[in-house]
Amino acid sequence: MMVFDKLNVIIAGVGGQGNVLASQLIALAAVEAGYEVTVGETFGASQRGGSVMSHVRLNSKNSLGPLIPKGMADVIVGFEPMETLRILGVYGNPRTKVLVNTRPVYPIKVLAGEQVYPNLNTILQGIKEHVAIMVSINATDIALEVGKAVVANMVMVGALSGTGFVPIKQEHFLKVIKNHFGEKLLEMNEKAFFLGLNNVVQRIK
C-alpha cells in the first residue's frame, strides 16, 4: 500500500444515497490509519435529491481547509455515473483515480422528459479516458442483493478498500464500521462491505 503526505478524496453522489455517512466512515478510518483529516460537506436541503459531495482531505498535519481546490482531487468515489463526470470536470486531473457506481439516479427533469440523461456507456468510457484509472461497480444492485438499496454506500466503501486507492487498511475500515453500526445493522453493512471489496479485488487482480 502506498503512503501519501497528503491525499484529496471526493465522495460524490445524489442526496439520499448515504454518501455523507460513507464519507464520515472513510474519514474515521483515515484517522485510524494515522492521518490528520479534514472533511468538508454539506447536508440539509441538499439531501433532497440534489448533487451532494464530501471532500475528505488526508494530511500529515492538520492545516488544510475543508474544501479541495479545482483540479486537485487524487481520488473520486462516485456514487452515481453522471455526478462522477460532473465532479471530475471540476476537481479531476489526468492523475485522478476513480471508483464509480454504475447505477444512474435520474434527475427530475430527465424523468419529466425535459432533459436527457447521457448514454451510460458513453459516460463511463468518457470518465475512463480522462483519468489514470477507473474502477466501476454496480453497487446498488449488489446492495439490493444484501437487502436494502441504502447499503450501497457500504458496498462502495468496501470497493474503495479493494481498490487500494486510499492508504487505509481493511482492518481500519472494519473497525469504524463496527463502531458505527448497532448490532442489528452491523451484519448487513459488513456483508455489503465485503461484497464490494471482493467484487473489486477479483476484477483488478
Next chain:
Amino acid sequence: MSIDSVKIEQPGKKVLLTGNEAIARGAIEAGMKYATSYPGSPSAEVLDVLAKVGNPFGIYAEWSTNEKVASEAAAAASFAGIRSMTIMKPDGLNVAIDFFTSLAYSGINAGMVVVLGDDPSAHSSIKEEDSRYLAKLSRLPILEPMNIQEAKDLTIKAFELSEFIGLPVVLRGVTRICHASGLVTLGDIEKAKAPVKAELKEKFLCQPLAHPELEQKVKKAALWAENNNTIEYSGPANAESIVIATGPCALYAKEALIELGLTDEIGVLRLKMSWPLPDKTLLGYLKGTKEVIFAEETDPFIEEGITSLVAYHGSEIGPIKFFGKRNEYVKGPMGAGIGELNTDILIDTLAEIKGIKRPDYSGSTASCVEHVCGSIPLRDRAFCAGCPHRASYWAIKAALSLDGNNGFVLGDIGCYAMGRGPTGYNMLSTVHSMGSGVGLANGFGTMQRFDFKQPVIAVVGDSTFYHAVIPALINAKHNSAKFLCVILDNSTTAMTGHQPHSGSVIDARGVDAPALSIEKIISGIEIPYTIADPYDVNDTIDVILAKLPEPGPKVLILRQECVLLKSKVGKNQKMYIDQTLCLGSKCGCGDLCSRAFNCPANINAPEQGKMIDQALCVGCGVCATLCPTHAIKLVEGS
C-alpha cells in the same frame, strides 16, 4: 462524526468531530448547563448533541418553539447564575432580535453564548445573511473559529468573555465550520459534572439609562480582544502585503498562498474576534503595510471596520491599498459579497492582484464533460419518493385548477418550500420567513373591498405552525380573513434532520413530553378544520374544493408521516407496473406517472420503458391512484 466522541473523558485525546460537535464539546468543557434552540441548518446538530449526551453533565437541553423563546429561556438561566447557550441560524436571530437588542441594555449574569450558524452560498437556506450586522446591532461581541479545534476552544473563550463584560457573546460558525470535520484535542470535563444551583439575586431591566454602561462594556470587550491573542499573524516579518481573514477564509488564504508560491511575500493576519476590533493591535500590524486583501464571508464586515479604523489613523500608518468587496477584487462566483469563498477564489484573487498566472492542475480533464457529452443535466432538489408533500401539492394543484378562479398558494421555509420547484409543480407564489405565508394570506384575505376575488391557500409545516403561525391565525379569525391554511403535518421538523417539536410525544432528550394537538389549538381559536390523508388524493381534492368558497379562515390538516422517518422504522411496501396493462405512449395519459407526477421512483427510461425503481419506491401508492389503466400495483407481500 460520532456523538460518543463528544463525551469522552480523556483530556488530551484527539478525536474527529464535526464543527457542531466541537461547539457542543466546548460548551460541556465550559460547564454550560442550559441549552435551547430551534433547529436550523447548518447549526441544528449542536443541540441534537447536547440533548443526547448532556444528561451525565447535568445539562438541560430543549428544542424551543421558536428562537425568541429559546433566547429568553437561555437568558433566564444566565440571570439565575447558570452558564447557558442558545443556537440558531440567521433567520432565527431575525426572530429573536427584539429580545437581544433589549438584553444588551439589561446585561446578563452567568456566561451566555449565542451560536450563530451562517450559511454562505445558502446551501440549506432560502437566503444568505451575514448575521454579524445584527449581532453588532445587539452589541454582542463576535468570535469566529477558523477550524474545528478552534470551534471548541473559542466556545470556552466565549463564556469567559461573556462573564468578563456581562453581555452574551456570539460564536459565529459558517457551514464550512458547522458541517466540516477535523481532529480535536479534548480538554478536561471532570469539573463539568459539579452540580450548580440556580437563584435570581438581582434585577435585569432594559432601560435607556443603561446605554452608557452598555457602550462601556463594548469598550471592555475590545480591551479583552487586545489582551487575549485574538489576532494571529503568520508569514514573513514586515510583509508589505497581508491578507486579513476571519473564520475558515484564513485557511483558504494560506493554502492559496502556498499554491501560488507567495508565502515569502504575503502574510495572513487572522482575526478570531471580528467585533469589536482590537484597534491598537491592529494598527500595529497595519503600520508599514502597503496592501491589504480582505477574506471573509459573506459581507464586507471587517472590511468596513478596518477601512474605517485606517481612515482615522491614516497619518500615523501611511497609505494602504485595499482589495476587498467594495472595489470588487474579492468576490464569490456570482459577485462581490455573494456566496462563500474558498481556496480557488483566493488563488484567482491573489493571482490577479499580483499579476501572476494560477497553476493549472486539471489539464485536459477540465473539459471532460464537453468531450464526453457536451453538457449534463442539472439536478434539482426534489421531494423524496413517496413524500406526502408531493401528494399534497398535487391535490392543491388539481383543486385550484378545478375551482378555476385563479387561486394561488403562499409558502414559507421547510421541506415544503420545494413546492416552488418541479416536484411541487411550481405551486408557490410566495416564500419568505417562518409562517409568513399565513401572514400574507391575512392580507390577501381582507382585500375584498378592492375587488380581490382569487382563492388563497397558505401552506405551513407542523413545526412552523407552533413556531410562527398561531398569532397569524388568531389575526385571521379576529379580522375574518378569507383563506385556507393547509398544515402539511409530517410529524417532525424534517428539513433540519427530524427534530421533535411541540407536537411531538418526546422532547429533545427523548423523554416523554406532552404533545400539543394542532387541532385543539385551532379549535381554541374557533377556526373550522378538517383532517385528511394526502395519500388519498381524490378525497383531499374534494375537501379543498369544498372549503375554498367558505367565508373567513379555514384549516385543512394533511397528515402523513415523513417517509424518511417511516423508512427508518421498517420495511416499505413497493409498487410495480403491470406491463400488460400499461399502454405506454399510446395511453393518452401523457406519461402521467413519470412525466407529470414527478416522483423519482417512477422511471420512464428509453431502454427500460416505464418502471418503478425498487430502490426508491416506498409504496405510498399515490401513482397507482393516478394511473388511468390501473397498471400500477402493490407488490404482493411487500
